Amino acid sequence: MFSTRSGNPFSNQNWLRSFMFVLYGTSVLVVSYFPLFYTHLGFSSSQVGYLYALGPLISILSNLFWSMMSDRLGTIKRIIVLLLAGQLITALLLARASDFSSVMFILSFFYFFYYPIFPLADTMAIKMAQRYGRNFISIRVFGSVGYAFFALTVGYALRALGSSWSMAVCIIIVIGALLITIGLKDVKPTPELQEQEEDTLNKPRSADGLKQILLRKEVLWFFSCVFVLALGHRMNEAFLTLSLKQLGAGEEVIGWALLASAVSEIPIFFLLSKYGERFKELPLLALASLMYAMRFLFMSLAEHPGSIIAIQALHSVSFGIFYVTGVRYITRIIPDHLRATGLAIFTVIWSSVAGLLSGTFGGILYENAGPTVFYLLATAFSLLAFAGFLGRHLSDSLRGPLDERNS
Numbered sequence: 001m002f003s004t005r006s007g008n009p010f011s012n013q014n015w016l017r018s019f020m021f022v023l024y025g026t027s028v029l030v031v032s033y034f035p036l037f038y039t040h041l042g043f044s045s046s047q048v049g050y051l052y053a054l055g056p057l058i059s060i061l062s063n064l065f066w067s068m069m070s071d072r073l074g075t076i077k078r079i080i081v082l083l084l085a086g087q088l089i090t091a092l093l094l095a096r097a098s099d100f101s102s103v104m105f106i107l108s109f110f111y112f113f114y115y116p117i118f119p120l121a122d123t124m125a126i127k128m129a130q131r132y133g134r135n136f137i138s139i140r141v142f143g144s145v146g147y148a149f150f151a152l153t154v155g156y157a158l159r160a161l162g163s164s165w166s167m168a169v170c171i172i173i174v175i176g177a178l179l180i181t182i183g184l185k186d187v188k189p190t191p192e193l194q195e196q197e198e199d200t201l202n203k204p205r206s207a208d209g210l211k212q213i214l215l216r217k218e219v220l221w222f223f224s225c226v227f228v229l230a231l232g233h234r235m236n237e238a239f240l241t242l243s244l245k246q247l248g249a250g251e252e253v254i255g256w257a258l259l260a261s262a263v264s265e266i267p268i269f270f271l272l273s274k275y276g277e278r279f280k281e282l283p284l285l286a287l288a289s290l291m292y293a294m295r296f297l298f299m300s301l302a303e304h305p306g307s308i309i310a311i312q313a314l315h316s317v318s319f320g321i322f323y324v325t326g327v328r329y330i331t332r333i334i335p336d337h338l339r340a341t342g343l344a345i346f347t348v349i350w351s352s353v354a355g356l357l358s359g360t361f362g363g364i365l366y367e368n369a370g371p372t373v374f375y376l377l378a379t380a381f382s383l384l385a386f387a388g389f390l391g392r393h394l395s396d397s398l399r400g401p402l403d404e405r406n407s
Contacts, residue, residue, distance in 0.1 A: 021146035049363015056355030086113030155255020230354030268320030
């Protein structure tokens with residue numbers, strides 16, 4: 001089943017699915033259990049916020065650097081191996097660090113190797129899907145399944161071992177991912193895709209590409225709404241586990257909360273990949289923003305860990321709808337030869353810039369104003385994004401008949 005012969009596409013896809021499954025286990029640790037590890041070391045909420053914000057700051061540079069290296073060397077697999085090796089070395093160093101300055105210094109190198117691996121893995125999955133005529137979701141969804149699995153198992157493991165073992169569990173998962181890379185292969189495009197890539201490369205490229213994207217009002221409006229929505233999303237991501245801990249939740253309860261969000265997004269991914277084209281993007285994005293607002297409003301009122309587990313199921317109709325629809329909208333409003341740049345800007349805004357601000361100022365707000373005010377602000381950001389997406393949709397709907405009347 002897992003033969004590595006290049007003539008067996010089913011096997012190649014299974015290796016990549018297995019890698020996605022294990023890879024997202026590190027995401028569980030970094031996003032959700034590292035904050036608990038930092039509090040175990042005695043760090044304050046604002047210090048945890050600074051450490052969270054450090055990752056998005058580093059990712060702005062590291063994503064660009066490693067993607068350029070991948071393009072220059074013509075390989076994704078070798079870059080992924082280097083990144084995992086870097087994660088392993090820095091995780092071993094982090095396991096021995098205890099004071100804030102040392103952790104911050106070593107963690108900056110860990111993030112340098114951590115963040116770029118996910119877009120590179122997605123790129124490999126997209127190429128694999130194109131090469132063998134598959135749907136990208138059929139490969140990417142194994143990352144969600146892996147996240148759900150590790151969210152639960154890691155929660156119970158740390159419940160038994162204690163938060164101090166977070167780094168050891170991370171090291172084990174990274175080693176597992178590194179071993180699976182033995183079966184990964186760089187994907188060679190079909191002759192048709194090779195010809196498309198050559199046509200794209202032959203198009204005139206310059207610094208004007210970025211300007212062409214950002215000078216379009218429709219694109220600028222979209223990215224502005226994405227940024228506002230991302231602020232609330234990243235605030236919740238950074239401090240969800242701390243909120244659960246304040247309500248008395250153990251690591252296994254935190255695992256169930258993460259499981260609820262990860263499992264809930266899987267059917268939405270499949271439904272939208274099959275039926276999403278029947279609906280316009282902007283109303284779907286407005287709906288996702290409204291669901292985010294409802295989710296964060298409920299979080300501001302939550303007084304029991306069990307209620308937060310239920311609230312996490314809204315991840316399906318908030319992030320699930322937003323992610324699939326947002327990518328689809330970008331592919332429609334940005335020309336083919338500028339699409340890679342457009343997707344890069346989208347990633348930087350959604351993950352890096354929003355994460356940097358929400359981690360820095362969110363930590364201060366959480367520590368001084370408490371979780372209720374913290375989540376009410378996240379609700380306000382989501383409602384603002386809802387108004388932005390809906391306003392753009394109504395504007396486009398009204399302009400359409402007027403343009404027809406004038407013509």
